[in-house]
Amino acid sequence: MTSPTSPTRTAEEIGRTPQGPRPLPPLGEQRGAADLSHVDTKIGNGLRVLAVRKANVPLVEFRLSIPFAGPDTLHPATAEILAETILTGTARRDRVAIDTELALIGGELGVSVDPERLSVSGSSLASGLPTLLDVLADVLTSASYLDSEVTREAERLVERLAVARTQPRVIAREALQQRRYGDHPYTREVPRAEDVALVVPEQVRVLHREAVLPRGSDLVIVGDIDPDGVVADLGRVLADWSADASASVLPALPALTGGDVLLVPRAGGVQSQIRLSAQSLPRTDPRYAALQLANMTFGGYFSSRLVENIREDKGYTYGAHSGFEFTGNTATVQVEADTASEVTAAALLETRYELGRLGLVPPTDEDVESVRQYAIGSLLIATSSQGGLASQLSALVSVGLGMDWLLEHPRHLAEVTTEQVAEVALEFFAPKNFTGVVVGDAELLGRRLTALGGVTVSGDSVS
Amino acid sequence: MAVPELHRYTLDNGLRVVLAPDASAPVVGVSVHYDVGFRSEPEGRTGFAHLFEHLMFQGSESLEKLAHFRHVQGAGGSFNGSTHPDYTDYFEVLPSAALERALFLEADRMRAPKLTAENLANQIDVVKEEIRLNVLNRPYGGFPWILLPPVLYSTFPNAHNGYGDFTDLEQASLEDCAAFFDTYYAPANAVLTVAGDFEVDRARELIGRHFDDVPARPRPQRPSFAEPPPAGELRDTHVDAHAPLPALAIGYRMPDPVNEIDGYLANLVLAGLLADGDGSRLQQRLVHREPLVTDISAGAGLFGPFEARDPDTFSITAIHPPDVTPEQVLAAVDAELDQLAANPPDEQELAKVTARWSAALHSEHDRLVSRTLALGSFELLYGDAALVYGLADRIAGVTAEDVAAAAKALRPDSRAVLVVQPGQGGSQ
Numbered sequence: 048m049t050s051p052t053s054p055t056r057t058a059e060e061i062g063r064t065p066q067g068p069r070p071l072p073p074l075g076e077q078r079g080a081a082d083l084s085h086v087d088t089k090i091g092n093g094l095r096v097l098a099v100r101k102a103n104v105p106l107v108e109f110r111l112s113i114p115f116a117g118p119d120t121l122h123p124a125t126a127e128i129l130a131e132t133i134l135t136g137t138a139r140r141d142r143v144a145i146d147t148e149l150a151l152i153g154g155e156l157g158v159s160v161d162p163e164r165l166s167v168s169g170s171s172l173a174s175g176l177p178t179l180l181d182v183l184a185d186v187l188t189s190a191s192y193l194d195s196e197v198t199r200e201a202e203r204l205v206e207r208l209a210v211a212r213t214q215p216r217v218i219a220r221e222a223l224q225q226r227r228y229g230d231h232p233y234t235r236e237v238p239r240a241e242d243v244a245l246v247v248p249e250q251v252r253v254l255h256r257e258a259v260l261p262r263g264s265d266l267v268i269v270g271d272i273d274p275d276g277v278v279a280d281l282g283r284v285l286a287d288w289s290a291d292a293s294a295s296v297l298p299a300l301p302a303l304t305g306g307d308v309l310l311v312p313r314a315g316g317v318q319s320q321i322r323l324s325a326q327s328l329p330r331t332d333p334r335y336a337a338l339q340l341a342n343m344t345f346g347g348y349f350s351s352r353l354v355e356n357i358r359e360d361k362g363y364t365y366g367a368h369s370g371f372e373f374t375g376n377t378a379t380v381q382v383e384a385d386t387a388s389e390v391t392a393a394a395l396l397e398t399r400y401e402l403g404r405l406g407l408v409p410p411t412d413e414d415v416e417s418v419r420q421y422a423i424g425s426l427l428i429a430t431s432s433q434g435g436l437a438s439q440l441s442a443l444v445s446v447g448l449g450m451d452w453l454l455e456h457p458r459h460l461a462e463v464t465t466e467q468v469a470e471v472a473l474e475f476f477a478p479k480n481f482t483g484v485v486v487g488d489a490e491l492l493g494r495r496l497t498a499l500g501g502v503t504v505s506g507d508s509v510s
Numbered sequence: 511m512a513v514p515e516l517h518r519y520t521l522d523n524g525l526r527v528v529l530a531p532d533a534s535a536p537v538v539g540v541s542v543h544y545d546v547g548f549r550s551e552p553e554g555r556t557g558f559a560h561l562f563e564h565l566m567f568q569g570s571e572s573l574e575k576l577a578h579f580r581h582v583q584g585a586g587g588s589f590n591g592s593t594h595p596d597y598t599d600y601f602e603v604l605p606s607a608a609l610e611r612a613l614f615l616e617a618d619r620m621r622a623p624k625l626t627a628e629n630l631a632n633q634i635d636v637v638k639e640e641i642r643l644n645v646l647n648r649p650y651g652g653f654p655w656i657l658l659p660p661v662l663y664s665t666f667p668n669a670h671n672g673y674g675d676f677t678d679l680e681q682a683s684l685e686d687c688a689a690f691f692d693t694y695y696a697p698a699n700a701v702l703t704v705a706g707d708f709e710v711d712r713a714r715e716l717i718g719r720h721f722d723d724v725p726a727r728p729r730p731q732r733p734s735f736a737e738p739p740p741a742g743e744l745r746d747t748h749v750d751a752h753a754p755l756p757a758l759a760i761g762y763r764m765p766d767p768v769n770e771i772d773g774y775l776a777n778l779v780l781a782g783l784l785a786d787g788d789g790s791r792l793q794q795r796l797v798h799r800e801p802l803v804t805d806i807s808a809g810a811g812l813f814g815p816f817e818a819r820d821p822d823t824f825s826i827t828a829i830h831p832p833d834v835t836p837e838q839v840l841a842a843v844d845a846e847l848d849q850l851a852a853n854p855p856d857e858q859e860l861a862k863v864t865a866r867w868s869a870a871l872h873s874e875h876d877r878l879v880s881r882t883l884a885l886g887s888f889e890l891l892y893g894d895a896a897l898v899y900g901l902a903d904r905i906a907g908v909t910a911e912d913v914a915a916a917a918k919a920l921r922p923d924s925r926a927v928l929v930v931q932p933g934q935g936g937s938q
Contacts, residue, residue: 055692058625058684066723068572072614074585077607078536078707103534104872134788142798146789150862153869172869199801206804206831209754213649315751318639318647349589350580359576362635365643385643417584424586424605431535432876 080427086274087449090282092289093262097444098274098281101433106153107179107270108170108433110441114263115165116232116297121250123162123235124242128201129251129259130160133167135196138189142196145182152178156186162233163297163374164445165259170434173271177280184284190255197248205240212237215313215385215486219320222311222484223381227324233300233374261285263293265444269437300377302326306482307503308395310496312489319391319487321398323382325480327371328471330378331446336422336459337467338475343418344410344468345369345401345476346382350417352401357384363394376446380475388488392495395485399501405476409469423457513899517710518889521718523726524698525620528885528895529713530705538706539882540612541601542620543890545701546694547594547818548672549735554681557674560593561637561682562690566600567591568629571622575629578615585611593672595818597890603879606707610716613704617720620697625687634679641673649752653930654759654827655812661746662761662926667735668821696727703886703895706878736820739763744926751933755804758836759827760843761926762919764810766820768892775905776912777824778815780920781808782863783855783913784826784846789862791846796828802839803828816884819891824920836929844922851918854910868902 085099115126134156135142149156152175157168167186171179211217217237224234268277303326313319328338339347346353346369357363367384382402386394410418430436430453443452485496489504496502517529548559567589569575582589587604600619602612645651656671663669702721704713740763750757765773784792785808796802806828811817828839874880875898889895 055685055689058688061688061691062622062624062626063571064622069614069618071572071581072610074611075607075609077605080536081534104876106869106872106876143789143794146787147858147862150787150789150866151858153865153867153872155866155869170869170873172865172872175865199798203797203801203804206755206829210649210804210829213752213754215647316647318642348583350576350583355576358636359632362632362639365636365640385639385647387639387642417580420586421583422586424608425588427535427586427605428537428588428603428878431537431878434873434876 080430084274085450086278088278090278090285092285093293094285095265095444096278096281097265097267097440097449098272098277099267099269099436099440099450100272100274101269101436102271103433105173105271106170106433107173107176107268107272108437109168109266109268110437111167111183111266112264112441112445113165113259114163114294114296115160115258116163116295117258118232121242121246122232124238125246125250125254126160126165127204127238128197128243128246129254130158130165131200131204132192132196132251133158133186133190133255135200136191136193137185138191139185140182145186148178148182151175154179156182162235176272176277180280180284184288187259187285187288192248192251192255194248197251201243201246204243208237208240208243215316215318215320218313219322219484219486222309222486223322223324226309226482226484227303228300231300233297258295260290260292260294261288262290263296265441267437267440267444269433269440297375300374303379303480303482305480307501308483308485310489310492310502310504311484311486312505313486314488316388316488318385318387319485319492321382321384321386321391321395321483321485323398323481323483324379325475325482327378327380327475329373329376329446330443330448330452331376334467334471336456337463338471339422340415340418340460340463341405341410341468341472341476342369342371342380343421344414345405345472348418348421352405353382353398356401357394357397361397363387363390363397373442373446382481388491391485391487391492392499395496396499399478402476402478402481406473409472410465412465415463415465415468419460419463422460426457516896518895521697521721523722523724524696524729525721525724526701526889527717528701528703528889529710530703530881530885530895531708531710532705533707535878536606536707537603537878538606538609538612538704538708539601539603539878540609540616541599541703541882541886542616543597543599543701543703543886544695545597545699545732545890547596547598549595549667550694550733551670553666554678555686556670556678557637557672558678558682558686558690559598560673561633561679562687563591563593563598564633564637565625565629565687566619566623568626568633569624570619571624572618573615578619581611581615587612594813595672597887599883599886601879601882603882609704609708609713613716613720616702617724620695620700620721621724623691625684625691627684630682630684630687634682637674637679638676645673647752649750649754650757650930651752653750653757654761654825654928657748657930658759658761658812658823658825658926658928661744661928662740662763662823663737663821665735665737668737692727693730696729697721697724698726698729701886701889703882703889705882705885739924740926742923745929747929747931749931749933753930753932755829756832756932757827757829757930758839759825759928760840761928762824763924764822764824767816767822768819772904772908772912773916774810776908776916777810778867779860779863779905779908780850780913780916781810781824782866783850783859784808786863786866791850792826792843795846796839796842800842802834802842803830805829816891817887836927840922840927847917847920851914854914856910860908860910860913864906867905871902
């Protein structure tokens with residue numbers, strides 16, 4: 048198809064040289080990450096603050112995490128509107144003034160909410176930190192939720208929800224949540240449009256007053272900062288953000304038990320979503336490091352058994368992945384793949400086969416060494432940037448861990464034995480432990496999936 | 511911040527090398543940028559550059575299929591590749607002990623990739639799944655990067671779908687692969703970048719050890735993809751079976767990113783002024799004051815700035831409720847552009863955009879993957895990796911008059927308008 052200037056070689060000629068294959072060079076000496084000076088403390092209002100100096104670039108990043116569960120059926124819609132409007136004005140600033148002050152310090156604030164937490168993330172040039180903290184304090188203590196802003200954002204939210212609910216991954220996630228947890232508040236991740244329409248501005252103001260609370264919440268701040276100084280500054284600027292009550296923690300999730308995969312019909316899709324899940328172990332468990340390595344071997348990295356089988360060998364999928372979901376003091380594992388309808392049943396068969404094989408034909412010493420290096424190296428890489436470190440620490444702090452875990456975890460990974468990986472693989476990756484969903488075109492999938500067994504066809508279809 | 515250390519040199523086989531040492535974390539990034547992207551695909555082979563990118567991971571003379579992934583990840587690293595309009599990049603980020611391994615892997619596939627019929631068939635299937643995932647099975651798939659170019663551009667290189675049609679992908683042969691490699695994957699057509707924790711002398715020695723004997727081949731003549739701007743307003747409609755709401759993309763031509771860089775940067779500042787943040791002009795007017803749209807954004811380049819040569823696209827995209835017409839959105843956008851063209855922004859409005867760019871560039875520099883890739887792509891496209899470090903200052907140098915001129919150049923009588931209509935039934 049192309050016309051190169053020199054005569055073209057064949058593919059076979061390109062793939063060999065006179066010298067022949069060469070040996071892979073060994074790895075060099077690895078240096079550890081530098082110790083980072085940090086302060087981990089509670090400030091006067093009960094907020095836990097972890098401040099870390101990491102001055103690669105003149106920026107600062109923070110993650111504020113507030114437990115934000117609510118049993119009320121309107122809670123998800125009210126919480127989502129709160130997240131969309133908390134930055135639209137305070138006693139001292141309107142929407143545009145907030146954005147202008149942030150922009151002038153190269154700053155951004157973002158707010159998101161899920162059934163467990165309200166999360167506020169922020170960043171700016173380090174020189175703008177006083178302004179960043181002042182805006183944050185202003186928002187936390189005096190967000191105004193003007194009727195006009197709440198009404199407009201609720202209207203936009205309904206439009207955005209319509210878009211979200213056409214995304215296959217959102218549809219599949221809702222179906223999996225219901226399959227796993229029925230109507231537990233944890234399943235209410237995307238509010239219903241009809242609920243959004245029922246929320247009045249006063250309910251949002253009340254929710255802020257009652258639930259945006261420092262006690263039980265935590266803030267991680269990383270960057271070109273002096274940790275002691277920042278902690279003192281936070282104590283001062285957040286002094287008026289206070290309450291006796293603690294932030295609201297999500298009720299514990301029931302432990303998952305295995306069951307049939309539910310086929311959820313979605314007409315017209317050219318791909319199906321396979322989503323399987325089982326109970327797992329949280330980071331605080333002594334066997335977590337071994338389970339982390341077992342998971343990576345199964346589907347947690349590209350060189351895993353699942354990816355090598357259903358992508359690189361069979362071409363059933365672009366991406367297959369297995370990863371943990373940490374909720375409160377518990378964890379589950381999720382196995383995901385999107386596949387064309389004609390190969391969906393075959394992909395589910397192979398996925399179950401690999402789940403069974405992980406326990407029965409466990410990883411070898413060489414397999415374990417590979418995932419061990421990957422686990423240690425990817426943590427090193429993820430935490431080498433300010434933003435990456437802030438996000439990693441925020442996840443740790445929210446379950447009561449901190450810098451110590453980050454420093455000690457590589458040693459725990461180094462000590463895991465092949466036998467320990469085999470043991471947790473058999474216990475936690477047994478196919479009988481898994482439940483899940485397949486979302487796709489039931490007319491194309493139904494016959495093959497039911498022939499496979501362990502699949503129930505749902506009566507309800509999702510659009 | 512002091513200007514970071516940077517070394518640039520060229521091997522005898524023509525491979526350009528960029529070294530950017532920085533010992534702040536014990537990790538290292540290695541990338542290779544080849545000077546060929548999907549604009550260089552011939553007719554009948556849409557999607558070939560991207561498919562070939564996949565094949566470059568499928569083994570080489572010293573590495574069986576799957577070995578590349580295992581060696582990178584088994585050393586604690588991660589990898590990827592991506593295909594752009596004018597280049598294709600490959601990279602690894604690893605603990606610094608694995609530097610030589612990454613260089614070995616890149617050199618081996620630059621020297622002798624193993625292109626087999628079996629791997630080609632497998633990766634055609636994988637790419638088709640990728641396209642189903644990212645385009646065919648979701649709302650707004652390919653909006654606007656696949657859908658807008660055929661409206662704005664008239665020549666095949668600029669207008670065609672870089673992901674490719676399934677029929678074209680299925681026709682790809684081993685002979686196509688061999689010819690593509692021999693033509694475009696010459697060392698003289700590539701840039702090797704190493705950034706992060708390493709010693710310069712040691713890196714030079716290792717690069718020499720692994721890349722010096724990659725045989726030289728001629729650097730291909732780079733064609734011009736220039737074409738005249740549209741002589742009027744060009745329109746098209748796309749029906750999206752999955753989309754619940756209508757959407758709109760407006761595409762404009764913009765200054766040559768390489769040869770008119772200051773004009774190009776003025777367009778970046780303009781994009782920030784128009785649509786970045788609640789205080790930006792289009793957000794204030796179209797999202798909040800009137801309100802006409804659910805979301806709106808503006809930007810240079812359909813994948814982001816600094817990743818294509820001329821011609822490049824300035825785009826404004828919006829999702830809007832069904833009771834709003836495209837004409838209403840266009841009229842409001844045009845009114846804001848006219849306003850800016852007639853009344854240049856004040857200093858504070860410029861300072862907002864400049865400070866956000868400064869922070870964004872620092873943040874990009876802090877992530878080793880993006881730092882490595884930025885150095886490589888600037889060396890490739892601009893012939894000067896150091897430009898990365900001067901960008902914040904050059905953006906700060908954009909004047910109010912430059913921005914007004916950029917706004918004035920976004921003319922209704924020379925643009926493309928793509929309308930996305932929800933399909934029958936809306937929310938399939």
